[in-house]
Amino acid sequence: MATFKDFRNNVKPNWCPGCGDFSVQAAIQRAAANVGLEPEQLAVVSGIGCSGRISGYINSYGFHGIHGRSLPIAQGVKMANRDLTVIASGGDGDGFAIGMGHTIHAIRRNVDVTYIVMDNQIYGLTKGQTSPRSATGFKTKSTPAGSVEQPISPMEMALTAGATFVAQSFSTDLKDLTALIEAGIKHKGFSLINVFSPCVTYNKVNTYDWFKENLTKLADIEDYDSSNREQAMQTLMKHNGLVTGLIYQNTERPSYQELLNGYSETPLATADLQLDEAHFEKLVAEFM
């Protein structure tokens, strides 16, 4: 059986020392081993930006696509081979700006993919512009007088879009993060895990210390029930979205693939490409 070391490869990440993404990488590797995967059974699909490089830093099949489009690529992979474990990943710009449309629709479609967002509230690879997660007043190269836009609340947005698995974590909480990714992989349907992954180079506000001071663990909230959507929404609003843990899970709604009429129970990628002659003749006869 594979261990987390089997999911490490020989590529040295080009992330800055201290970047939160290192922990996300480690958590994915551990979670993959913990759920019993072999490297070839995992496909990691990523977007563009610092975090987008993650698909090249895990010893598994990896697809580094184009900005904002990790989710449709990942859903295509899963539709083609339902036996693969598919993780999509990217940054907050990828998931909540250029790719927001895909995020909402992947949530409501509920294809069995785990989406891990590395949320650093800044654009790092383009060297420090505002992100849709940047706080109002946040000063960046593209908002020198401070952002006047409202930041997106991804967890609340996910709940309203009909998400069946919504979780949030902090990159230093390796154990909790690993457990959440494992739960996300096991969840039948789409799982969204937003991870606060500080950018040590361009974000001097939302630092490791800032998160430590401001985050509340859901585990510490008495009687928190992750199957209660209303409580999940109220808790998010009360804490301004700054909570970690499993926010909401609906285990009753089947995944997209389970609901799809006629969809192959074996991987579509192994399907016979030939039609039998009678089948073809039947199709053609409809045009006579």
Place this chain on the structure above:
Amino acid sequence: MINQLSWKVGGQQGEGIESTGEIFSIALNRMGYYLYGYRHFSSRIKGGHTNNKIRVSTTQVRSISDDLDILVAFDQETVDLNYKELHDKGVIIADAKFDPKQPEDTNAKLYAVPFTDLATELGTSLMKNMVAVGATCAVLDLDINSFREVVQEIFGKKGQQVVDKNMEAVKAGFDYMKSQISADAVMQLEKADGKKRLFMIGNDAIALGALAGGCRFMAAYPITPASEIMEYLIQKLPALGGAVIQTEDEIAAATMAIGANYAGVRALTASAGPGLSLKMEAIGLSGITEQPLVIVDTQRGGPSTGLPTKQEQSDLMAMIYGTHGEIPKIVMAPSTVQEAFYDTAEAFNLAEEYQCPVIVLSDLQLSLGKQTVEPLDYSKVEIRRGKLQQEELPEIENKGYFKRYEVTEDGVSPRVIPGMKNGIHHVTGVEHDETGKPSESALNRNAQMDKRFRKIENIKFNTPVYKNAPHEEADILIVGFNSTRGAIEEAITRLEKDGLKINHAHIRLIHPFPTDELLPLVKSAKKVLVVENNATGQLANILKMNVGHAEKVTKQLKYDGNPFLPHEIYTKCKELF
């Protein structure tokens, strides 16, 4: 006795114009006639003039005709807008209900037939289209019993009474018209051969070709005139275990299809110009990551929303060059419905063999023109998967990656799909080395660029140019692509009768451009006429760029939203000589 006929039915959109044309056509197709229908419609659901012009012939036709024999009108607007197409002996059959007025400047005769009243007497005014079909039969001296089978199929599920009523409506229209029309106005149609043929639109053939070619997944976003492709596959793929996802947008459609192809399924996306604009970055991704991808572009009037329900061929340059950066790409352009079937199936082979995007270019006239098609032969469809590795792979030491982008002589690298042991590699839109790891070195860049372009240098493509070139030295070589073929062929028949020597080349492989095939034809022609539905002469420019001999080339352009008519091409050629 006539051997071909042009019939048009018109009225307000949503009034049953389409079903009138449909019933008439299906019945005649079953009698063995060759049909060719072209709908004039607007981007709205109810209201607005719509018409369906149907050509009936005892031989294959692939173009709308220059003039009209019979006009069936459900309103005065239809008469006013269309009567000028009628020839001197033409007939207008109009619903008496709107008190139709005989147009003055035509010899075509108007007959007022109480479509609505006869239908209402039989139970419901909805059957007025059946009355119109019956009236048409009287003009053509057709046996109305030939319609029984079709009426049975269409209305059978509503009960025998409905079937009988509809047949009575046909008979009522027939009898009424018979009592009005003089014997010399009857256009007796030559008997057809009674052979069974298909009756379908190009989009049906594209979708069926995709199924036959092994496509098992489609991601698409609705758009005119491409939606029928996804609608057909949504009906048929579940029986094969496959699926269609209607995505949130065109970008998702293209990238989802890339993801599915990467993971080993033959996947399709289809759209029209506006959608293709949005797919361009993804097409580039398919190119640099060497993932197979089949994209259908059904051209329509552009730019932007342009003329969404009208014919145009203006996406040509965009399909060849429209992605940033440079990638190997194949662009094919079927010119008939049969070709649309075989070419779409073949597109999936080419996409896998050359590991690159393959665009199947169509246009509105080809995609939506409903016509008679000779039987399709499934045994001619091959499945070839190129260098897809299907055997167990040798172990790679020290977690090395599989050389998915190995530099090979033919440029094509071995391809593995996720799930295969010992096949792990990285895929990225960033320039990469042989294992897929990002690499910006100049040496690697050249090696990978050269490798990618080497793939399509010697592309094997069956019949890149359809040629009808009987003359060693032609007065005119006519060149076209997609649906202009029918109008060109009819023009040539007339020109040859006039003694002109005409060769015809219809380009089926647009990119890489079949220069070697075309050069001898261009050289041996005194003049070259490039016929295309756009304003700038895109095909003519590509021809000049690749083949040269610019001094011989004349452009015949039409961009008013309508297909070419045979006489327009005939006249242009006569001007040249």
